[in-house]
């Protein structure tokens with residue numbers, strides 16, 4: 253079932269001297285429970301699109317509907333924010349309280365959720381991100397990946413059905429990146445709708461669909477396997493492909509006859525194992 257729809261969505265940033273078209277007429281739908289990754293080089297419009305999902309920005313033209321609600325109608329604002337949560341790049345900017353459980357509670361308190369219910373939600377949310385044992389900790393003592401999981405718990409505690417992530421792992425080390433991706437995959441498996449902006453292609457590779465952006469447009473929408481199959485096109489845009497796709501492509505260009513459909517690390521290893529030298 254459809255949960256988000258964009259119709260000719262346009263965003264123009266206006267300054268006193270200049271106009272910048274950041275979103276140039278986007279059309280797409282996202283289904284409930286889908287995991288959509290958004291990729292594209294810096295300046296392609298990803299963050300601008302992210303801010304349209306929860307009405308932080310409003311369309312210059314066209315429309316976007318979240319759970320059937322038109323973001324441009326200000327009467328819808330609260331209901332939209334109840335449905336959709338955001339996780340941004342820098343976890344330090346998202347932590348607001350001195351104790352983990354208070355931080356997780358913050359969004360709920362703003363929504364006016366009763367204290368007993370908030371307690372239950374904190375427990376549920378910390379469990380979902382595997383951070384229960386840190387409930388009484390100071391966030392300042394946590395790693396970047398742990399802080400980011402606390403930020404995700406804060407969104408979960410508001411019981412949103414959709415979470416938008418804008419490069420949540422950009423400031424994390426590989427361990428932190430793994431933690432976040434595992435958490436996101438688990439939430440997806442539990443039925444949440446995930447919109448995940450990333451410049452790590454290995455992360456995009458686990459999504460149901462990828463939106464490939466460039467110059468304020470969505471150039472392509474497809475499964476990761478299809479999107480990354482055209483290695484030359486992806487590279488022309490200044491992006492990379494997942495490592496297995498990259499290695500298979502290089503070997504083919506050196507003359508090895510490899511099947512076309514190599515996408516995962518396992519597929520690469522299994523194919524190379526069978527090669528006769």
Ligand code: ADP
Nearest residue numbers: 265272274292293294295296297298299300301
């Ligand atoms: P991405 O997240 O893909 O890097 P953004 O959505 O941040 O891209 O930016 C898209 C385009 O809009 C870029 O050209 C950027 O310079 C411009 N832009 C972003 N934010 C603003 C702003 N507040 N004012 C003017 N231009 C902006």
Ligand code: MG
Nearest residue numbers: 298299300418
């Ligand atoms: Mg951005």
